[in-house]
Structures are given as C-alpha cells and as structure tokens.
Amino acid sequence: MQDIILEMRGITKTFPGVKALDNVNLKVRRGEIHALCGENGAGKSTLMKVLSGVYPHGSYDGDIVYEGRTMSFGGIADSEREGIIIIHQELALVPLLSIAENLFLGNEIASHGIIDWPSVFKRTEALLKKVGLSETPSTLVEKLGVGKQQLVEIAKALAKDVKLLILDEPTAALQENDSQKLLDLLLEFRAQGISSILISHKLNEVSRVADSITVLRDGTSVETMDCHADSISEEHIIRGMVGRDMAHRYPTRTPKIGDTLLQIRDWNVWHPESAERQMIRNVSLSVAAGEVVGIAGLMGAGRTELAMSVFGRSYGRNISGSVQLRGKEIDVSTVRRAVDSGLAYVTEDRKELGLILDETILCNTTLANLEGVSSHGVIDDNQERKISEDYRAALRIRTPGVFQKTVNLSGGNQQKVVLSKWLFAQPEVLILDEPTRGIDVGAKFEIYSIINQLADEGKGVIMISSEMPELLGMCDRIYVMNEGAFVGELARHEASQEKIMSMIVTA
Structure with missing residues (x-):
C-alpha cells in the first residue's frame, strides 16, 4: 500500500465573482516530489494556500487529510507546527533585517528569552552554504537581488522542521546553475524522506525531478501522472494544461x-x-x-x-x-x-516596482499615460474603462473585470497588467x-506574440x-x-x- 502523507479531497474555494477551485483532489506520497502544473489562474497557488492555512478552515469546502488525520488549519502557524512549510511565489522577507534575522524570525534560537546570536550566525552560515549563497549572515536583505532573496526564502524554510515542503515557482527568479542546485536539494530531501510539492512552469525542471505530476486547468484537477510508470512528455503536460496541443x-x-x-x-x-x-x-x-x-x-x-x-x-x-x-x-x-x-521598462520585480497592488487593474493600466484618458487635466472615466477593458481582452487577463484589485490576480495575470500599462504608454x-x-x-506564447x-x-x-x-x-x-x-x-x-x-x- 502506498504511504500517503497528504490527501486533499473535493477542495472548493470561491472568491467574489469567481470559483478558483472546483472539487480538486490531490494525493502526495511520503518522500516524493509531486509537481503541480497548470496555466496562470488554474488554481495552483490557491490550492497550496488552502493546504498551508493561508485560507483557513471554514473558508473552503472539502477535507485535508495529513498523516492520516483530518486537519483544520486556522492559519499558517498551525500548518508549520505539523511540518508543512510553504515558500510563496511572493517573497515574504523583511528588507531592513539581516539574512540571519529573517531566517529565524518567529523561530528564534533563544535561551531564557535571550537570542543566542553565535548559534544563529553559525546555523545561518550552514543554511546559506546549502542553498549556494556566499553572503554573510549580517547582510541586509534589501541589499540582495530578487534571485538571491528567493534563495534566502528557501534557507528560511530549511531552518524549520519540515516534513512537507511546498515551493511555489522557486526557480522563477534563478539562473540555470542556481536552479539546478535547488533541484538537487529537492532530490536530497527526497532521499531523506521529505515530501515536496513543486509548482513550476519550467517543464524541463518538472520532468527532471518529479515522481508524480498533477495538472490543474480552470480550477479543476485534470489528471495525475506517475512519472515512473508512464513515459510523460512535455507535450502531454502542456496538452493537459491548456486543453490543446502547442506545436x-x-x-x-x-x-x-x-x-x-x-x-x-x-x-x-x-x-x-x-x-x-x-x-x-x-x-x-x-x-x-x-x-x-x-x-x-x-x-x-x-x-x-x-x-x-x-x-x-x-x-x-x-x-x-x-x-x-x-x-x-x-x-x-x-x-x-x-x-x-x-522608452518603457517592464521590471523583473512586478510587485515592488511594476504595480500598485492595492489598486485596480483599471488604475494600473492607465497609470503611465494618464494624458491618454484625460481632457484638460480631467480623467474621462468612460474612456479609461474602455481602454482598460480593451487591454484586458487583448492580453487575456483572467479576471471578472477591470475593477478587480491586482493583488488578487495570479502572477502571470499581474505581469500582463504591467505589460498593458507600458503598451498603453505607446513607447x-x-x-x-x-x-x-x-x-x-500558454501565457508565454501570448506574450511572445505581443x-x-x-x-x-x-x-x-x-x-x-x-x-x-x-x-x-x-x-x-x-x-x-x-x-x-x-x-x-x-x-x-x-x-x-x-x-x-x-x-x-x-x-
């Protein structure tokens, strides 16, 4: 009998105006790397946020069975106590703190309420070496590029007693060599009996390390493939993701x-x-x-x-x-x-430099060219909405409407909003x-076409x-x-x- 560490049964999650997950099922074996694939907006990150308690029990329908017990996580601290650690696509570091302080924030090495800094720095050095960073533990996070910050996030997860590691696009900001080091780490974890759920759009990486692959499309689980029992091609995965062949x-x-x-x-x-x-x-x-x-x-x-x-x-x-x-x-x-x-510049860091996350798609789309929707210094609301709707349709941004806040969009759809902003500036x-x-x-092909x-x-x-x-x-x-x-x-x-x-x- 397979040793199942996690089973998610009939998970359904609804946001205002959209059903993000619809009766999704997922099984993960102990000590395997289970890849989760799908287009942006397919529900991958949402499913993992349900699992990790970001969306607490009661805000979704369905059951999470972990190590044979039905769980009711009220928050991320509850899942972490059980050894479920998630590394989000969005970095969750404090820029003005050092690497060491970030690694053990909320997980301090202390005795009688006093932090043991020599132990913290020694442990930090070991973790940084493991993820391939040469920076000192005292380096401020704000001094690091986005790629190195991602490695700090991974080191932070390793600092905890992890049984099930969830990685949401962990190599998106990494160069090929650093990506390979991270994948090698996952293989090491697998040898140690640690389970991993890997969300990635880099299918060559998925093919290299995954034992199983579950494909989501439009908020539903399409199929799960056993990479050892079947010969799984990238074309097969893509067909499941987009519902069509991509020659x-x-x-x-x-x-x-x-x-x-x-x-x-x-x-x-x-x-x-x-x-x-x-x-x-x-x-x-x-x-x-x-x-x-x-x-x-x-x-x-x-x-x-x-x-x-x-x-x-x-x-x-x-x-x-x-x-x-x-x-x-x-x-x-x-x-x-x-x-x-x-000139126009689409930044690599869309969340910090490309978007105002708390504003709507409409606001972000016209931000760089307000003159294009204004007359005598007054914004024409109807024109602004029409422009935003036109770009939403042209770039296939998945959202109920342009008044949706960009913070609620998937990473790929946020990137399309950034592109909309600069395309409207007519550079x-x-x-x-x-x-x-x-x-x-699928979204890459659309951006390539643009x-x-x-x-x-x-x-x-x-x-x-x-x-x-x-x-x-x-x-x-x-x-x-x-x-x-x-x-x-x-x-x-x-x-x-x-x-x-x-x-x-x-x-």
Missing part, C-alpha cells in the same frame, strides 16, 4: 528590420552606495526598428542594472554616456523624461526584464531573460554580458546556448 513554443515571425532606432554609447554606471564599484563598463548597444534584441548573462552580470540606469537613471550614480533615439540624443535623466522620450522602445518569469507556457506584434509595428524591443531557449527563440540579435560589460554579440543564425556560455566563461 510551436515560439510564434513565427519574419523580421522586417529597419534603420537604427535606439543607440546607447559608452554607458558607465557606478554602484549607488559603493563609489569604488563600477557596475556597468563602457556598454554600447543598438536596436533597430522592428528588431528584438536580447541580453544574455548570468545572475549579477549587470543586465538589470543596465536597463534601470538607462530608464530614468533608476539605478546607480555617476552615470555617463549617451542615449540617442532616431539619431538624436534624448533626456533619460528621470523616469518621466525617459517615458516622454519614448518606441520597450525594455523587457524577465518578461515571462513565473508564467505558464512582442512580435510590437516588432512588426516597427518598435524596438530589448529582451533580458535568464532562459536561453527564450532568447534564442525570440531574438534577432543577442548581446552577451558578463561582469558589467558586453563580451560578445551574436546574430540569430549563429547563436546557441553553447556559444553564449563559452563567451561568458572565457571573458
């Missing part, structure tokens, strides 16, 4: 590349706090009308720092160099001036920083991505970046993962 991951496009649109010359940027650290070194870049240009590189290469410094000097100090649009130098000294000059050059992070294959449409309209697109297949599938040219400088440039027909990595490691 091509990337939409076809015949490039119609025109004259040079944007030129960045001799761009130099220093760290905002460490005056001696140069982050960007003599970078020059060009983008033609109708061209999609990629920037490849490992975490810490400087790609985001480059993008943010160009977009209104949002990052760095002592910035030098020039930015030209159609041969004329433009003023990018502030975000407003950069937007007015024809000439769109900088996309990890535009499909945490987004399922990128191609922008290129066909003669816009210039700069695409930063940690997924090399994405860059290879979408870009006409790829710059390779390492340690703040460009170390190579490849045309589409000559680019490959091997050549990109070779340029990085031999720089």
Whole structure:
C-alpha cells in the first residue's frame, strides 16, 4: 500500500465573482516530489494556500487529510507546527533585517528569552552554504537581488522542521546553475524522506525531478501522472494544461528590420552606495526598428542594472554616456523624461516596482499615460474603462473585470497588467526584464506574440531573460554580458546556448 502523507479531497474555494477551485483532489506520497502544473489562474497557488492555512478552515469546502488525520488549519502557524512549510511565489522577507534575522524570525534560537546570536550566525552560515549563497549572515536583505532573496526564502524554510515542503515557482527568479542546485536539494530531501510539492512552469525542471505530476486547468484537477510508470512528455503536460496541443513554443515571425532606432554609447554606471564599484563598463548597444534584441548573462552580470540606469537613471550614480533615439540624443535623466522620450521598462520585480497592488487593474493600466484618458487635466472615466477593458481582452487577463484589485490576480495575470500599462504608454522602445518569469507556457506564447506584434509595428524591443531557449527563440540579435560589460554579440543564425556560455566563461 502506498504511504500517503497528504490527501486533499473535493477542495472548493470561491472568491467574489469567481470559483478558483472546483472539487480538486490531490494525493502526495511520503518522500516524493509531486509537481503541480497548470496555466496562470488554474488554481495552483490557491490550492497550496488552502493546504498551508493561508485560507483557513471554514473558508473552503472539502477535507485535508495529513498523516492520516483530518486537519483544520486556522492559519499558517498551525500548518508549520505539523511540518508543512510553504515558500510563496511572493517573497515574504523583511528588507531592513539581516539574512540571519529573517531566517529565524518567529523561530528564534533563544535561551531564557535571550537570542543566542553565535548559534544563529553559525546555523545561518550552514543554511546559506546549502542553498549556494556566499553572503554573510549580517547582510541586509534589501541589499540582495530578487534571485538571491528567493534563495534566502528557501534557507528560511530549511531552518524549520519540515516534513512537507511546498515551493511555489522557486526557480522563477534563478539562473540555470542556481536552479539546478535547488533541484538537487529537492532530490536530497527526497532521499531523506521529505515530501515536496513543486509548482513550476519550467517543464524541463518538472520532468527532471518529479515522481508524480498533477495538472490543474480552470480550477479543476485534470489528471495525475506517475512519472515512473508512464513515459510523460512535455507535450502531454502542456496538452493537459491548456486543453490543446502547442506545436510551436515560439510564434513565427519574419523580421522586417529597419534603420537604427535606439543607440546607447559608452554607458558607465557606478554602484549607488559603493563609489569604488563600477557596475556597468563602457556598454554600447543598438536596436533597430522592428528588431528584438536580447541580453544574455548570468545572475549579477549587470543586465538589470543596465536597463534601470538607462530608464530614468533608476539605478546607480555617476552615470555617463549617451542615449540617442532616431539619431538624436534624448533626456533619460528621470523616469518621466525617459517615458516622454519614448522608452518603457517592464521590471523583473512586478510587485515592488511594476504595480500598485492595492489598486485596480483599471488604475494600473492607465497609470503611465494618464494624458491618454484625460481632457484638460480631467480623467474621462468612460474612456479609461474602455481602454482598460480593451487591454484586458487583448492580453487575456483572467479576471471578472477591470475593477478587480491586482493583488488578487495570479502572477502571470499581474505581469500582463504591467505589460498593458507600458503598451498603453505607446513607447518606441520597450525594455523587457524577465518578461515571462513565473508564467505558464500558454501565457508565454501570448506574450511572445505581443512582442512580435510590437516588432512588426516597427518598435524596438530589448529582451533580458535568464532562459536561453527564450532568447534564442525570440531574438534577432543577442548581446552577451558578463561582469558589467558586453563580451560578445551574436546574430540569430549563429547563436546557441553553447556559444553564449563559452563567451561568458572565457571573458
């Protein structure tokens, strides 16, 4: 008989205007890695929030049976006491506290009410080493990039006595090498008898580590596959997720590349706090009308720092160099001036920098171009609603309406709202920083199609991505970046993962 550690029976969860889960069933065996796959809005995160007590007992229908007992979790503390630890897609760290303080917040190592700091720091060092971080325990979390913050979240979960580990898109913000280290950790946990539930849109990762896969679609459980009993292809998983075959991951496009649109010359940027650290070194870049240009590189290469410094000097100090649009130098000294000059930037961190989460989809969609829905300084409510509804339909944002708060949307739908905001600003050059992070294959295809449409309209697109297949599938040219400088440039027909990595490691 299979040793079942968790069974969720007939879970139904309803929010105002939408049924997020409809009679979902899930079984997880002890010591297995169970993957949960589905499109954005399919109900994966909601199901895990039910399991972990974020949505307490009584707010949903159905039963949670854990280690043979029917559970009634009133909050996340109840599930953690039973060894169920969840790492949410949204980071839950305190930026102004150190790594050590975050790791043991609410789980302090103390004696007689006094924190044992030597033990805390020793334990923190061991956990950081396990997840591949070299930072000191005293490092403030706010000093870390989003990828490293995700690793801190994982270390925080490991600091607790975990029996069932839930990971919601844990590698979305990680480079390939760091992702592989995390997956290796999951395999180690499996060998130790720890169960894991892995939510991921990266099907190659799912195929590598999962023992079982449950597919959700539109709030219902479609099927569960045993990866050891059956030969499971990515196409099979995708068909379950989207209800159709996807013969091509990337939409076809015949490039119609025109004259040079944007030129960045001799761009130099220093760290905002460490005056001696140069982050960007003599970078020059060009983008033609109708061209999609990629920037490849490992975490810490400087790609985001480059993008943010160009977009209104949002990052760095002592910035030098020039930015030209159609041969004329433009003023990018502030975000407003950069937007007015024809630039737009879709940040990698949509929650902190891309959206006002407590505001509606309508508000976020028009935020960067209020003049487009105003007359004599007064917003036309009907026009604003029409614009927002048009983008909601065009980008297939899953929501009952544009008055829904963005905080209530899935990660992929939030990303579509960010795209809507900048598309409505009608830029000439769109900088996309990890535009499909945490987004399922169906939604990715839709965003790829939007990128191609922008290129066909003669816009210039700069695409930063940690997924090399994405860059290879979408870009006409790829710059390779390492340690703040460009170390190579490849045309589409000559680019490959091997050549990109070779340029990085031999720089």
